[in-house]
Amino acid sequence: MSTLTLDRIDRKILHELMHDATLPVAQLAERVGLSQTPCWKRVQKLEAAGIITRRVALVDPEKIGIGLMVFVEIEATDHSPEWRAEFRRVVPRFTEIVEVYRMAGDIDYLLKVAVSDMSAFDEFYLELTRALPCRNITSKFVMETVQTTTALPIDVATA
Amino acid sequence: MSTLTLDRIDRKILHELMHDATLPVAQLAERVGLSQTPCWKRVQKLEAAGIITRRVALVDPEKIGIGLMVFVEIEATDHSPEWRAEFRRVVPRFTEIVEVYRMAGDIDYLLKVAVSDMSAFDEFYLELTRALPCRNITSKFVMETVQTTTALPIDVATA
DNA sequence: TGTGAAATTACCCAGGG
DNA sequence: CCCTGGGTAATTTCACA
Numbered sequence: 001m002s003t004l005t006l007d008r009i010d011r012k013i014l015h016e017l018m019h020d021a022t023l024p025v026a027q028l029a030e031r032v033g034l035s036q037t038p039c040w041k042r043v044q045k046l047e048a049a050g051i052i053t054r055r056v057a058l059v060d061p062e063k064i065g066i067g068l069m070v071f072v073e074i075e076a077t078d079h080s081p082e083w084r085a086e087f088r089r090v091v092p093r094f095t096e097i098v099e100v101y102r103m104a105g106d107i108d109y110l111l112k113v114a115v116s117d118m119s120a121f122d123e124f125y126l127e128l129t130r131a132l133p134c135r136n137i138t139s140k141f142v143m144e145t146v147q148t149t150t151a152l153p154i155d156v157a158t159a
Numbered sequence: 160m161s162t163l164t165l166d167r168i169d170r171k172i173l174h175e176l177m178h179d180a181t182l183p184v185a186q187l188a189e190r191v192g193l194s195q196t197p198c199w200k201r202v203q204k205l206e207a208a209g210i211i212t213r214r215v216a217l218v219d220p221e222k223i224g225i226g227l228m229v230f231v232e233i234e235a236t237d238h239s240p241e242w243r244a245e246f247r248r249v250v251p252r253f254t255e256i257v258e259v260y261r262m263a264g265d266i267d268y269l270l271k272v273a274v275s276d277m278s279a280f281d282e283f284y285l286e287l288t289r290a291l292p293c294r295n296i297t298s299k300f301v302m303e304t305v306q307t308t309t310a311l312p313i314d315v316a317t318a
Numbered sequence: 319t320g321t322g323a324a325a326t327t328a329c330c331c332a333g334g335g
Numbered sequence: 336c337c338c339t340g341g342g343t344a345a346t347t348t349c350a351c352a
Contacts, residue, residue: 017216057176100305146259153254
């Protein structure tokens with residue numbers, strides 16, 4: 001799949017765009033030490049290669065009524081492909097589930113769930129456990145979001 | 160401050176922009192049933208009100224060498240303000256830490272950590288535990304990211 | 319809100335180092 | 336693979352009705 005070697009300039013571009021995608025190409029070019037055209041071409045390439053997957057607006061959860069975030073740890077009843085398939089069938093039905101990870105260790109799946117409040121979570125919880133048989137479910141409630149970023153760490157220092 | 164009541168159109172705008180911020184105002188306007196200018200003004204207002212916090216590019220972790228995601232659960236040595244202050248002082252020093260939550264229950268803090276591989280994580284782990292005294296730290300390793308979205312659930316159906 | 323026009327910006331050609 | 340410089344189309348931005 002083409003060259004996956006990102007040089008320092010590519011990493012700088014990603015670093016900038018992961019923090020602020022409104023940056024005009026002209027300014028981006030200046031920051032990474034390039035002129036417009038080659039900079040723009042690199043951005044196109046990064047998008048075509050699927051390295052930049054999308055550009056999105058981030059929204060303050062509280063301001064749109066998302067008052068509660070919960071991490072839900074799930075243990076499967078058994079470790080069969082059937083259970084996993086069922087799990088994957090059920091998950092998309094819940095818009096509250098924003099992230100899903102298959103884990104190593106005791107916990108089989110970890111969900112990040114965004115709801116308005118505790119009663120909404122309870123409703124979600126009851127529906128989920130009705131739709132999906134689990135050996136065990138543990139909910140861990142977020143009291144405060146101390147930090148959150150979509151910008152992944154990327155080394156812009158070394159060549 | 161100001162009006163925090165988002166009507167159906169505002170919620171539709173947010174819904175669209177949380178999924179794709181490249182959408183031109185003209186098309187966005189069409190989708191939410193408005194003409195350009197009022198739609199644009201609403202977007203401006205949503206930004207001014209801090210509801211839209213930023214616009215960013217999302218990047219495929221694997222393609223930039225982030226091969227391992229880990230959730231790190233931390234129990235404080237004690238529950239003093241001093242420990243929390245120290246915690247907050249230490250966290251920003253680690254670029255690998257992308258999310259930090261203060262939790263209810265046994266776990267005091269939950270971190271989401273992005274690193275290249277297990278040896279990088281081990282290095283991070285050793286440094287973190289050296290910088291921060293903890294009663295207990297438990298690392299839970301992500302095997303597979305099943306789903307991940309930055310788009311929060313928002314009701315676009317009801318008025 | 320809507321219409322229209324100006325300022326920015328994205329996009330995409332050349333030719334040359 | 337970089338730069339300069341141009342040109343067009345698209346978009347944002349902001350007059351004003």
